[in-house]
Amino acid sequence: MLELTLFIIMPISIGLLIASLHPIRIICKDQGSLGQEYAWKGLGLLIVLFIIGYILYSYALYQTGIQSLDIIIVFILFSGSCFVLAVIKLSLISIKEIKKISILERHHALHDALTNLPNRVLLNEAMSGAIATSKRNNTPLAIMLMDLNNFKEVNDTLGHYYGDRLLQSIVPVLKKSVREIDMVARLGGDEFAVILPNANLDDAKLVATRVINAIEQPFTVDQHVLNIGISIGISQHPDDGADCDSLLQKADVAMYIAKRNSLGFSVYDLTRDKNSLTRLIVLGKLRNAIANNQLTPYYQPIINLQTGKLHALEVLTRWHDEELGHIPPDEFIPIAEQSGLIKQLSAWVLDASIAQFMQWQKLNMNFSLSVNLSARDVQDETMINDLRMILSKHKMHPNQLNIEITESSMMLESNQPHHLISELNQLGVSLSIDDFGTGFSSLAYLKKLSTQSIKIDKSFVIDMLDDRSDEVIVRSILDIAHNLGQVVVAEGIESKECLDRLRDLNCHYGQGYFICKPLPAEQIFTWLQENCKSDVDVERKPTIIHSV
Ligand code: C2E
Ligand code: CA
Ligand code: CA
Numbered sequence: 001m002l003e004l005t006l007f008i009i010m011p012i013s014i015g016l017l018i019a020s021l022h023p024i025r026i027i028c029k030d031q032g033s034l035g036q037e038y039a040w041k042g043l044g045l046l047i048v049l050f051i052i053g054y055i056l057y058s059y060a061l062y063q064t065g066i067q068s069l070d071i072i073i074v075f076i077l078f079s080g081s082c083f084v085l086a087v088i089k090l091s092l093i094s095i096k097e098i099k100k101i102s103i104l105e106r107h108h109a110l111h112d113a114l115t116n117l118p119n120r121v122l123l124n125e126a127m128s129g130a131i132a133t134s135k136r137n138n139t140p141l142a143i144m145l146m147d148l149n150n151f152k153e154v155n156d157t158l159g160h161y162y163g164d165r166l167l168q169s170i171v172p173v174l175k176k177s178v179r180e181i182d183m184v185a186r187l188g189g190d191e192f193a194v195i196l197p198n199a200n201l202d203d204a205k206l207v208a209t210r211v212i213n214a215i216e217q218p219f220t221v222d223q224h225v226l227n228i229g230i231s232i233g234i235s236q237h238p239d240d241g242a243d244c245d246s247l248l249q250k251a252d253v254a255m256y257i258a259k260r261n262s263l264g265f266s267v268y269d270l271t272r273d274k275n276s277l278t279r280l281i282v283l284g285k286l287r288n289a290i291a292n293n294q295l296t297p298y299y300q301p302i303i304n305l306q307t308g309k310l311h312a313l314e315v316l317t318r319w320h321d322e323e324l325g326h327i328p329p330d331e332f333i334p335i336a337e338q339s340g341l342i343k344q345l346s347a348w349v350l351d352a353s354i355a356q357f358m359q360w361q362k363l364n365m366n367f368s369l370s371v372n373l374s375a376r377d378v379q380d381e382t383m384i385n386d387l388r389m390i391l392s393k394h395k396m397h398p399n400q401l402n403i404e405i406t407e408s409s410m411m412l413e414s415n416q417p418h419h420l421i422s423e424l425n426q427l428g429v430s431l432s433i434d435d436f437g438t439g440f441s442s443l444a445y446l447k448k449l450s451t452q453s454i455k456i457d458k459s460f461v462i463d464m465l466d467d468r469s470d471e472v473i474v475r476s477i478l479d480i481a482h483n484l485g486q487v488v489v490a491e492g493i494e495s496k497e498c499l500d501r502l503r504d505l506n507c508h509y510g511q512g513y514f515i516c517k518p519l520p521a522e523q524i525f526t527w528l529q530e531n532c533k534s535d536v537d538v539e540r541k542p543t544i545i546h547s548v
Pocket of ligand 3: 455458491
């Protein structure tokens with residue numbers, strides 16, 4: 001009886017060992033890419049040896065008969081076989097779980113959470129692949145960059161919930177409008193990109209037209225009917241560039257032209273479009289100018305209109321290029337913003353102007369420094385840390401610094417401006433809303449933002465003595481600001497009469513060509529020496545050195 005039991009157990013044990021070879025085969029296939037299949041193959045070989053040994057041992061038992069020690073050995077071998085199978089099965093389950101998690105993690109890292117579309121990282125990966133295929137097979141390839149029109153208005157008027165819902169409902173429409181082989185990616189905000197493999201210019205134009213028509217149909221999100229549009233820029237490989245960055249950059253230039261001229265879509269064209277060429281040249285030169293310290297901070301005084309004392313110096317950056325000549329900030333700041341260079345530019349301006357300011361501080365001059373930041377900086381979460389580092393590098397007290405942010409960048413789609421404002425407040429840096437009156441600012445917004453001052457845009461101040469509606473606007477802004485406890489700075493004071501009028505209206509501070517033009521450090525120092533000893537005499541027109 002015992003013999004029979006043993007002779008049944010032994011084939012079962014061998015069966016278990018053979019069964020464990022199958023999961024090993026699956027694992028080996030799976031682990032191939034990780035380079036661990038050799039370890040598992042080794043384990044498989046050991047099990048095969050185990051099986052052979054077991055069969056030989058069984059045969060020997062069959063020939064010689066069973067001794068008492070053999071009973072123990074057979075049971076040990078049986079347990080060993082069960083153990084091997086269990087361990088290998090469990091390993092397979094764990095490996096499958098880990099694989100599932102890593103697939104999910106890779107998906108998260110490569111996809112946008114809101115729309116589940118590929119993100120910028122995956123787009124770059126896929127574009128590199130598409131470029132390689134296009135090169136190898138000599139096939140065309142087009143890239144489309146797309147930006148929604150009026151999306152900001154949806155966010156501003158209905159809130160982010162509807163903005164997000166709108167983006168989600170646009171995705172299936174976009175996907176339906178492109179071809180099956182095309183990849184649609186979301187780059188952030190309301191910006192999308194499409195890779196069009198094997199598409200010549202006519203194909204790309206056809207797809208772009210389909211996308212425009214589809215997006216122009218009204219979207220219904222809950223009970224709201226939303227009308228939006230889209231601007232598309234198209235670039236082609238290899239004509240417009242040989243790598244992802246240059247193709248995207250060219251598509252960006254084309255999109256910029258499409259948006260500015262309300263064209264729907266525009267194809268990048270180096271020879272025809274001088275503007276885009278200039279923009280690219282400017283971009284390249286600007287990058288060098290920042291890296292090589294070729295920008296110059298100019299300073300414009302902001303004075304207390306009631307006392308005539310100097311209150312602050314506003315930093316206004318100037319750029320003179322040997323070939324291009326003087327490029328005004330209104331031209332290079334938007335280019336820096338669109339290309340991502342603004343981070344370096346803002347850091348440079350802060351660093352250079354604070355270094356200069358600390359030199360003046362040694363002379364016990366009592367005023368603060370006011371630096372402009374752009375809408376992109378406001379969106380940048382690392383901005384506040386950069387600022388902290390620059391302040392501590394120069395040992396500047398945060399309350400000596402004021403940051404100017406335009407009204408329109410305060411109204412961006414995300415909550416980031418509010419984070420930045422509260423972090424600046426915590427740090428002790430004061431904040432002004434620049435160009436006030438030009439955006440959509442609502443009074444509710446003013447109340448919500450904990451800023452310290454408002455700068456009335458110069459377009460209202462310059463003509464306020466001649467244009468009645470401008471004066472009404474200036475007076476209303478002053479009234480609101482006084483009631484909300486905000487300090488007001490009027491910019492664009494070009495005459496003594498204007499300055500007097502603003503003083504009578506109880507405007508706190510002012511700046512403008514009448515007081516002093518923006519000047520480079522050495523010249524502003526002369527101005528400071530002449531005007532600060534006896535405080536600034538607002539009755540007297542200070543010497544103006546025409547520098548710009
Ligand atoms: P802003 O911040 O509103 O600066 C005031 C602009 O008005 C400056 O132009 C200044 O030169 C000009 N201005 C001052 N007083 C008068 C006046 O009495 N009459 C007239 N007509 N204009 C006056 P600017 O320097 O050309 O700068 C233009 C804009 O470029 C600035 O407007 C600011 O938004 C931006 N900007 C300048 N430098 C920087 C910078 O370093 N970083 C950033 N992010 N933006 C900057
Ligand atoms: Ca400003
Ligand atoms: Ca301004």
